[in-house]
Amino acid sequence: MMSLTCDDALAGLELVRRFGGSIVDVGSGGGTPGIPLAVLLPEREVTLLEAERRKTEFLEQWTEELPNLRVVWGRAESQATDCYKVAVAKALAQPPVAAEWCLPLVEEGGGVVLWVGPSADASAVASVAGKIAGELEESMPGFFVIRKTGPTPPGFPRRPGVAKKRPLA
Ligand SMILES: C[S@@+](CC[C@H](N)C(=O)[O-])C[C@H]1O[C@@H](n2cnc3c(N)ncnc32)[C@H](O)[C@@H]1O
Numbered sequence: 001m002m003s004l005t006c007d008d009a010l011a012g013l014e015l016v017r018r019f020g021g022s023i024v025d026v027g028s029g030g031g032t033p034g035i036p037l038a039v040l041l042p043e044r045e046v047t048l049l050e051a052e053r054r055k056t057e058f059l060e061q062w063t064e065e066l067p068n069l070r071v072v073w074g075r076a077e078s079q080a081t082d083c084y085k086v087a088v089a090k091a092l093a094q095p096p097v098a099a100e101w102c103l104p105l106v107e108e109g110g111g112v113v114l115w116v117g118p119s120a121d122a123s124a125v126a127s128v129a130g131k132i133a134g135e136l137e138e139s140m141p142g143f144f145v146i147r148k149t150g151p152t153p154p155g156f157p158r159r160p161g162v163a164k165k166r167p168l169a
Contacts, residue, residue, distance in 0.1 A: 008090065009036030012113055015145050016041070019111045021085030024049050026076050026102050027092035031059055033115065037088065038062075038069045047084070051075045076101035077157040083107060090115035093164065095144060096124045100163045103132040104152040111137075112146040120144065127169040132156050 009032060016023065016037060021044070025034025028048035038046040048071045050056050056073040063069050072079075087102035087110075095116050102112040112134065114125075118141070125144050126136040133150035157163075 006036045006039075008115065009033035009040070012088065012115060012143060013037070013040060015113045015139055015143055016086055016088060018145065019086045019109075020044075021110065022047070022083075023086045023088060024084040024105055026087055026089040026098070026105065027051065028059060028071075029055060029091070031062060033088055033090050035059075035062055035066070035069070038066045042066075042068055044068060045070070047072055049074065049076060049079065075160050076105060077160045077163070079105055081105065081152045081157065085110040087112045088115075089113075094167070095120045096128045096167050096169045097163045099125050099128045099134070099144070099146060100132065100168055101157065103129065103134045103146065103148060104157045106148045108133070108148055108150050110148050112144075112148070113139075114144040114146075116142060116144055118142070124169040128167075131168055 024047040026049050028034045028050045034048045048059050059071045081104040087105045089098045092098040129146045134146040137145045139145040
């Protein structure tokens with residue numbers, strides 16, 4: 001189970017490395033891909049952001065072993081904007097919603113790496129990205145990479161729940 005998780009994280013490692021600096025794993029759940037990334041990139045600060053309190057209590061145990069790891073309890077839409085270099089997310093939400101939640105967290109020049117399924121709609125994600133100062137980049141099957149090309153525009157993030165109820169694309 002853990003080796004499968006690490007393999008998943010490893011698959012996205014080179015895409016994460018396109019962007020230097022701090023990493024936030026949005027909707028970390030049981031800790032993937034954030035914990036394997038913290039192990040593989042010990043020089044990078046990794047934040048596990050998770051909306052469910054019970055899950056953050058489990059994740060906290062890992063901070064004793066990994067000094068570059070911290071855990072934040074909260075929703076993506078309620079965080080300060082433009083403060084991480086990379087946001088990663090796996091199985092967080094439909095890709096257009098995940099993109100809308102992740103992009104505001106990242107500063108200009110940084111990026112978002114989404115682990116996605118084979119049927120994920122790149123054009124919908126590109127459309128969302130274009131509304132939040134993001135640009136879809138070339139990547140590889142199973143992933144979307146979005147570069148943040150400017151500061152988060154006014155009006156984002158939208159209030160908690162709105163992205164799912166009224167997706168941008
Ligand atoms: C299906 S789990 C995926 C967990 C992990 N990334 C994985 O791949 O196994 C999605 C997680 O995202 C969290 N989540 C959902 N919406 C969120 C939001 N707006 N902000 C932060 N976390 C959120 C949920 O509580 C849940 O733990």
